[in-house]
Amino acid sequence: GDSVTQMEGPVTLSEEAFLTINCTYTATGYPSLFWYVQYPGEGLQLLLKATKADDKGSNKGFEATYRKETTSFHLEKGSVQVSDSAVYFCALSASTGGGNKLTFGTGTQLKVEL
């Protein structure tokens, strides 16, 4: 079945540091890929998405490129801020017999310190 593997957290960075959160996936067919962010006590918010190979999703300084050859969708940001502290989830979406579901990775907690 479909699966998503994310790097283990927590990740602690200093403000303005470079961020990479690795994400790889296993899927039949050609899924769409997403990054969601969950701030403490809140629901999930879509951060960015890519729906086909070589697409780059970007939002709020975050980027991720859909790499079919390495089945990866790593999240990057050049300079993190304290306000980026949250849990980040990589997910894939695949239509299954008329339905569509998100399969999530385990989440990576990011803590950014001054």
Place this chain on the structure above:
Amino acid sequence: DTAVSQTPKYLVTQMGNDKSIKCEQNLGHDTMYWYKQDSKKFLKIMFSYNNKELIINETVPNRFSPKSPDKAHLNLHINSLELGDSAVYFCASSQGNRDTYEQYFGPGTRLTVT
């Protein structure tokens, strides 16, 4: 305006009780979902409805019964609650059920069974 709302936000109840969680979306979407997030923050889909029709049912105990009275609402009723049902339950919606469509999440309902 809240796009996807859930009530209640917190629910504390005893084992054996029956409880319901309500979800409403004002985005005009035709597909809605229930996800469960466990204590380790792992997210897994439970159900999906498209135009009030159940299209995904992911090996969830039949104590859980979703109901969709119309496209804007998806409720979750749980019978005979067990300790293992303690989790955060998220409702989500999307426009259509293709994998390219992002899902919008509600704030979650934290269920604690004692």
